[in-house]
Amino acid sequence: MLPSGVFFRDFAAEAAYLRTGPQRLALALFVLALVLLPALAGAYLVGVITLMFVTMIAVLGLQITVGMAGMINIGQSAFVGIGAFVSASLASKLGWPFWLTLPAAALAAGVSSLLFGLPALRIKGFYLALTTVAAQIVFPIGIARLPSAWFGGSSGLAVEPVSIFGHALLKQHELYYFNLAFVLLFALLAFNLKRTRVGRALIAVRDNDIAASVLGVNIGYYKLVAFFVGAVFAGVAGALLGYVVSYVTTDHFTLWLSIWYISMLIVGGMGSPLGAIFGTVVITALQESLHALGNAAAARFGSDFGAFIFPATNSVLGVLIIAILVFQPHGLLTGWNTLKAAYRIWPYRHHGG
Amino acid sequence: MTATDVVATPATGAPLLQLKNVEVAFNGVIQVLHSVNMEVPRGKIVVFLGGNGAGKTTTLKAISSLLAIDDGAVTGGGILFDGQEIANRDPAQTVRAGIVQVLEGRKVFGHLTVEQNLRLGLHLCSDRAIAERERERCLELFPALRGLLERQAGYLSGGEMQMLLVSRALLLQPRLLLLDEPSMGLAPLLVRQIFGALARINRERGLAMLLVEQNARAALEIADHAYIIENGRIVMHGAAADMRNNEDIREFYLGLSVGREKKSFRDVKHYKRRKRWLG
Amino acid sequence: AALAISAPPVAAQSTYTFSVSVDFTGPFADIMPSWHAGQRAMFAYWNDTKGKELGIKADYKVYDMRYDAALVASSWPGILAKDKPIMHLGMGTPDLVSLGKRLPRDEVPMIMPTAMVGLMWAPNGWHFSFRPTYSQEFAALLAELQKNLPQKRALRIATVSTQGKPGYEDQVNGVVHLAKTYPDRFAMASFVWIEDNPVSATDRIRTALRDNPDVFIVGATTAQAVSTLKALKELGRRVPIITSSQNGLPFLVSVLDPADVEGSYSVFAFAPSVEATKAQEMFKKYHSGQGVWDLSASQAAAQTLLALRTLERAAKTAGKDKVSGSAMYQALLAGPVSSDDMLGLTPAIAFDKSRPFPIGQVQAKAITVKNKQIVPVGAGWLPSPELSKW
Amino acid sequence: MTVEPALEAVDLKVSFGAIKALDGVSLRVDAGQILSVIGPNGAGKSSLLNCLSGVYRPHSGRVLFHGRDITALAPHRRAALGVARTFQGIQSYASMTVRQNILAGFHCRMKTGLLDALLYWPRAQREEREFSARAEEIIEFLELEELRHTLVGELGYGLRKRVDLGRALALGPSVLVLDEPMAGMSVEEKADLARFVLDIRAAHNTPVILVEHDMEVVMDISDQVLVMEWGRAIALGAPAEVRIDARVINAYLGAEEP
Amino acid sequence: MNSFLQALASGTLTGLLYGLIALSFVVIYRAARIVNLAQGEVLMAGAFTIWMMTLAAGLPTLLGSGLALLAAALIGLVIERLVFRPLIGRPTTTIVLASVALIIVLRGASQMVFGPETRPFPQVLPAGAFKLGPLHLNLALTIGAVLTLVVTEALHRFFMNTKAGLRLSAVAEDHMTALSMGISVRRSAAIAWALGASLSALAAAIYLSGAALDVSVAGIGLRALPVALLGGMESVRGATLAGVLVGVGESLASTYLDRHTSGAMSQVFPFLVMIALMLIRPQGLFGWKVIERV
């Protein structure tokens, strides 16, 4: 949505995401703020945000599978897990550096997602959700059953810190910048995907697969592409998570985590990568602040109060998600856009016919 | 209020349905209808013409309270049925009051059989005898359905679906039938059959109808009144017979040029268009 | 997950902070009230006695980690920066996996209250538990049972556990290793793998019974223990089951007819709450708020005591106002803490750099149901057979 | 020398359970020809088109494109060859804007692969720009300028059909297959659409296969008319001949029009 | 041979329990076109209700459980009213996602109200087992199996032969069309939820009778979902039959394969069957075939 009075001379200008001077300035300021943040915020906040970046990459991937291609995936955390284990294993067993483990993790997650995406060639809609639940259930069993020399079996794997030019990233703010770089990169990739032929093909397959196939879209291929790319993002997130947490076990990658990923997408809006980013920030912020609030309340009313207050925060978040589905079905982001639209036609209530 | 109450208090004289300055908006911001005024007299057929996107379907849905599901609402004016305000009500209530809409686009219950579809039409009727009688009447009207009763409705042909839809709507015993492009995609023979049936129903039962149609010629033939809507505004209305002779209507809705002879589609020219794409 | 629940500070004292992981919302939320009561009481006890004497105040900050590794990982840097803890009191696997690697870097030692899992058995860590691995705890009881067999033969062991849950699987792996190490004393009869919350375990238990096990080890969930006992009852067989501390007898007795639990065991490397200890007395004296003296309270109390005794020692060597994380680490390695200092909750324990749990003879205690009453097994500590890393 | 037909179907048979949707239908269309297919509802017209575009696989019979057997080809491969079609009813991409719909129609003319798309480097940008311009031309041709940024899901029926046509045109069709493109349109709009079809034919000599129930349009613009009933072809010929064929009147037109 | 028969029999009993839970999915889907992934959490809520009415309130077990079925229906109605009614007319994806959010809410809420502790569940159905020839059958599961069969047949008749059942089918087909015929989508959804929730509570009674209850019992929901899909989301009898298939398959897998795969097989089994079948029949065994005509 643009302010009125803005016209384009060419298609490049129109396709660009940042169309006006102020928009460009806003982005520049935003990135600058992100860069300066570790200097201003406490270590705790920086730690939380670092992990949020990782989550964000996974949710950006989910936005491609679920948002663009319309294939419900409630097993994203399994693919994050696969990425984490592959990267951890290559790093700890073969001593690969991160710039090799990361692509390997991405590829491994992507390829294994194809296994679960294959049924998509025939199955549609929510039925597909089930094969992704299957991924979630098979994943820990698979890791446990594979020779423990590969992925450490059920014991999991320790991950040495990332090292860049021989310098190990140990400090919180180093990890922060490391992950910030990746989140910026992957956000850019996701935005790019949406505005090009491939993104349109994904949406076409979601909106009307028969029409898409008759109009030249190889639907089987694009369904798999949606799964693949979504999982590649997950794989990268997994590898990064391993480096941040420095230990991976199957305990990390539960259905519950997948559910939160989906929730973030709902809250932000599934229509665009911006929604994924926004949703991740909102849910993380809410989780953290509700939790802090809960802790404060617990401090005041005694720690046993915690047994009540913490589940209460979950309920509050769940209710919030449902409220968003009901009142802002396309996510908070569209709410913002509607507001802008209303502002633009103010003082009139409606557009003309 | 029940259906019988409504029948018991007919405000004779007043038209059955009255739209007064109706405005409709979607999502709270996109206004589609602008001050639409319209009347459907008792026992008459009113045809509603207009180009694509003019707002015909929207008007019908406003009357039958089906806008809400698309995030639309009547934002101004009033819709009176039998003197009662009915805008933005619960659709189920509207049907009970006697307004039934046949939606555009062959909305049969595809996984149910024809028989089950018909029985759903009778879901408001608690008297078995009446139900049986009504069902017979419908099968008489569309004898073709009789042989299809056990077929799954999703696999009927277009014409059969349309017959099923009209029958199903009639079984709900409406006092006002709203039809959204019933002839769309039907073969000429079937168009005639459907319109014949509509005319017959109107004659025999005195059922009032509001008919949205693109096949203006066939529609004007059986209609008593006509309204024309453009861009969400009623631009013309009058008796069907007058409309048939109106110059503009003849040109834009009947495809006839001055002097009654038919214009060939081969000869239509539009000069305003720059055809860069063809170059 | 910030902020804390702390006792009011007292002036003119050296104050040191312990950070504490708890889980009021995660899978172990149910045992938290008593668990935390155990920790509170021990802090109160120590501050009131030794603390006063030394002019040191031991403060603690509680963090609800929801038993979530990612949460631990993301909270830790903040905890470090804000509280500057001299030691962390962990709560379970999430603390281990998230902090295990970085504690040496941050120079903060951690004390665990739970038994270890094999996957954490590595040298040079800064985390220590007063308990050995689950499998070693089981082994102590298994050895006792084997000794008491009427004939001289290997004890036939069946396991019931969940597939795909690292900790649970590791318990089984350790027992398998035990049987391999002492083939004349222990033999694996069969393995039962069921869900955390099985509809019915009867079929699988029936199959397992064909191999005539002498005991079932059910170290995972309470629901599995219940299902196993119900299955045994249905099948009309009486085979004792061995549970751990977190899914132990007290709950089973309250859910099931105690007659059905008769003869089953829980085993762990600390004094059961049914035993009279000095710790129990102190708990009664210093307890406030919710919670009772039970297995989880005594477990957490032992953890807290170990931490506080280490502080005592560190204050002595480093000086009362110079205690740091690394001083605490040194103090931990400096020699045994006596059973008396542990108020009878554990035998004497000592650590070195080779492994994250006490060196020397591993010992455990077990409880069983006799005449519908929970009673300790034997009077002293049960020694566990020597076991190498698996 | 005989001209090679642009698209040819030979003896197609398709059945669904007991229903024989197609029972040995053949058809051919040559360059520059407009072939209309008419017949009662359920005669199998859409099924025929579905066989041509690959949505249905015929049980027997062949489909030939410029002499090449494409019977076993997947729909998207046929589209790449230039077999473009629109659908009965609405089958547009509802959540995209008008322009995106048309851009999506260019799918098999564009080359941006997954990697290009993710990186959006100059090559992809250039292609995107080039095709945006071409999409604009189609938008202009179909007079959709005002609506280019409107979500198609919010458009009325007739406009959506026009978008569908635009999407098919984007394919750069070498055969254009239209299934009831004028259903639900007013006479004026029908005239427009007829004009579009004739213009396309005139400019590119594109053969058109048209299923339509409006006899006036069919009679006016087609070169050949194929009449179907119960899955069979019952007549084929110039409009004037077909119109007076007794079987056609019986099965389809009905006795006398006013 | 005996162990084969035994595996068959106990697989059938477990399978019928899965079938009953699958039925609660089907009823809600069949009547309101809502895919409720939180069905396991609904079951958990039903279980807590039973616990409240019996052990907490001290009512006689059977009376309390009966009342709890009604109370569960009420919970279903509340969920419908607050969560799904406002979503009428929205795409399936939205509704699936709402049910995901419902998982979070219900888990949180039940922890808030009941606390996290594991508690005993009343012995609603008699404990123990009985012998039938060479077979050894769990009494509670057997009673549950009979109940499941009765419920299946009753529901099947209801959907196929009654006017109300037809109305529910109409709503499941298309909300807009149903509305245009004066069929109340809300009422259908309400009926569906009341039925679905009390079926879940019934399943909880069979599942947990005499065992332990805490939040984690909700996990059974996702084990029953493949069953519902296998049978076809629209088919009442299909759900029960698929339950038996999966139950028997699981039981055979655990008897014969688990030895070689250390238990992995029986857990993965339902999903394997489901994926394989979906590839052949995407609509499940007896589900409605998607009619695709362009």
Ligand SMILES: Nc1ncnc2c1ncn2[C@@H]1O[C@H](COP(=O)(O)OP(=O)(O)OP(=O)(O)O)[C@@H](O)[C@H]1O
């Ligand atoms: N759900 C909606 N959201 C936004 N705008 C809508 C929605 N539905 C319809 N409109 C707009 O309302 C206008 C009128 O639409 P309507 O469907 O009533 O037209 P119509 O006269 O029935 O056209 P047609 O002959 O093509 O069926 C159109 O411009 C359309 O874009």
Ligand SMILES: Nc1ncnc2c1ncn2[C@@H]1O[C@H](COP(=O)(O)OP(=O)(O)OP(=O)(O)O)[C@@H](O)[C@H]1O
């Ligand atoms: N996918 C399908 N599954 C089952 N039956 C089908 C399918 N497609 C078509 N049919 C059947 O094949 C017959 C021919 O249908 P088709 O749609 O081709 O007719 P048509 O001539 O296009 O009719 P209309 O003019 O109504 O569009 C009909 O009886 C129809 O029910």
Ligand SMILES: [Mg+2]
């Ligand atoms: Mg319309």
Ligand SMILES: [Mg+2]
């Ligand atoms: Mg057709």
